[in-house]
Amino acid sequence: MKITEIVLTPIAFRDPPLLNSAGVHEPWALRTIVEVHTDEGISGLGETYGDLGHLERSRSVVDSLIGLDVFALNEMHARVAAALGGEAGLDKHGLTGKITAESTVDRVYSPFEVACLDIQGKALGRPVHDLLGGAVRSAVPYSAYLFYKWDGHPGAEPDEWGEAIDPAGIVAQASKMIAQYGFGSIKLKGGVFPPEQEIEAIRALREAFPDHPLRLDPNAAWSTATSLKVAAELDGVLEYLEDPTPEISGMAEVAAKAPMPLATNMCVVAFEHLKQSVEQDAVQVLLSDHHYWGGLQRSRQLGMICQTFGIGLSMHSNSHLGISLAAMTHLAAATPNLNYACDTHYPWNAQDEVVEPGVLSFVDGAVSVPVTPGLGVTLDRDALARLAENYVRCGITARDDTGYMQKFDPSYERKRPRW
Numbered sequence: 095m096k097i098t099e100i101v102l103t104p105i106a107f108r109d110p111p112l113l114n115s116a117g118v119h120e121p122w123a124l125r126t127i128v129e130v131h132t133d134e135g136i137s138g139l140g141e142t143y144g145d146l147g148h149l150e151r152s153r154s155v156v157d158s159l160i161g162l163d164v165f166a167l168n169e170m171h172a173r174v175a176a177a178l179g180g181e182a183g184l185d186k187h188g189l190t191g192k193i194t195a196e197s198t199v200d201r202v203y204s205p206f207e208v209a210c211l212d213i214q215g216k217a218l219g220r221p222v223h224d225l226l227g228g229a230v231r232s233a234v235p236y237s238a239y240l241f242y243k244w245d246g247h248p249g250a251e252p253d254e255w256g257e258a259i260d261p262a263g264i265v266a267q268a269s270k271m272i273a274q275y276g277f278g279s280i281k282l283k284g285g286v287f288p289p290e291q292e293i294e295a296i297r298a299l300r301e302a303f304p305d306h307p308l309r310l311d312p313n314a315a316w317s318t319a320t321s322l323k324v325a326a327e328l329d330g331v332l333e334y335l336e337d338p339t340p341e342i343s344g345m346a347e348v349a350a351k352a353p354m355p356l357a358t359n360m361c362v363v364a365f366e367h368l369k370q371s372v373e374q375d376a377v378q379v380l381l382s383d384h385h386y387w388g389g390l391q392r393s394r395q396l397g398m399i400c401q402t403f404g405i406g407l408s409m410h411s412n413s414h415l416g417i418s419l420a421a422m423t424h425l426a427a428a429t430p431n432l433n434y435a436c437d438t439h440y441p442w443n444a445q446d447e448v449v450e451p452g453v454l455s456f457v458d459g460a461v462s463v464p465v466t467p468g469l470g471v472t473l474d475r476d477a478l479a480r481l482a483e484n485y486v487r488c489g490i491t492a493r494d495d496t497g498y499m500q501k502f503d504p505s506y507e508r509k510r511p512r513w
């Protein structure tokens with residue numbers, strides 16, 4: 095079954111003013127929808143980043159994939175690498191750490207692999223998780239992903255979530271999200287206010303939700319000394335502390351004394367980072383993410399590496415829509431040692447969905463694993479056209495949380511660590 099055509103459509107969807115250690119989300123989040131068509135009339139879907147640099151790199155490999163068998167995924171990876179020619183693409187997404195030439199290949203390759211697995215599944219009449227070894231769970235739990243936020247974008251009406259800039263606001267946001275989605279775990283995006291204030295927010299969450307596992311992620315906003323102080327204060331309260339401080343060596347210093355496991359989606363973001371991290375025991379929980387770990391099959395391999403070295407496994411997310419959610423759910427279903435609820439930004443962006451409704455829904459905080467062939471989701475063509483038009487109209491071509499923050503606070507600086 096040969097690839098005859100690949101269509102890449104950049105889209106933009108509404109995003110609330112979510113705060114993080116680099117600034118604040120702009121009113122529009124970008125993604126690229128990938129459609130792969132074959133000579134047998136079966137098509138597959140992928141979803142990836144929408145920043146212009148990534149879009150252009152993705153466009154630059156398309157010609158080399160035409161004519162390829164959709165089962166020849168090793169060859170596909172090699173062709174992507176050859177077409178990129180050793181370029182390391184800067185990408186501010188996910189507040190990640192070092193981007194290397196190899197990890198750039200994995201990022202660009204990922205949505206094409208997902209689309210080919212979608213096609214393989216449809217051709218075989220089997221869901222994608224069956225191509226990854228079979229589901230070990232029928233529903234995948236996700237966590238409530240809380241953000242400090244403004245009540246709305248400056249100059250616009252307040253959004254449905256309202257303001258959250260203190261412990262009471264964070265607890266109110268958690269209550270609303272949990273009432274709507276039923277999440278059984280909670281993650282707070284920190285690195286926004288001085289650590290004492292974020293500790294207070296975690297304590298307030300613990301009081302309001304005594305049984306929900308809690309996580310805090312300041313995206314490397316703290317020095318190692320600050321990280322250790324916060325870790326000691328939150329002993330017994332957090333299930334894990336995510337990226338308190340920059341770099342593998344910094345994380346190792348904190349991990350040696352912190353009472354809870356440390357997690358990352360910042361300092362170990364490519365296969366070549368694993369050796370140093372394992373040697374220094376810097377990370378106890380790795381957040382996988384098929385968008386940058388090279389697709390679903392490579393993320394399964396990452397799961398095996400984590401199991402081998404006794405590293406826990408959770409899942410990271412950026413702003414995304416339903417094709418990504420479906421892929422994440424298939425992957426998590428087929429990864430036996432993924433023992434933590436996965437992250438998802440979905441509640442923040444669900445209003446602008448690009449797939450037809452019905453397949454993906456949250457019950458008790460979990461998404462039922464689709465059982466129909468392929469990924470199980472179908473593009474909503476009207477929505478795609480609308481979101482593609484948003485992309486053209488919105489004028490944003492790359493995520494810039496810091497630049498957007500500086501529009502309202504010119505003195506704002508991106509600093510890592512800040513405290």
Ligand SMILES: O=C([O-])C(=O)C[C@H](O)[C@@H](O)C(=O)[O-]
Nearest residue numbers: 114187188189311359411413
């Ligand atoms: O766990 C993380 O670090 C993320 O989810 C990174 C994202 O970029 C998040 O910080 C965001 O959307 O602001």
Ligand SMILES: [Mg+2]
Nearest residue numbers: 311336337359
């Ligand atoms: Mg993180």
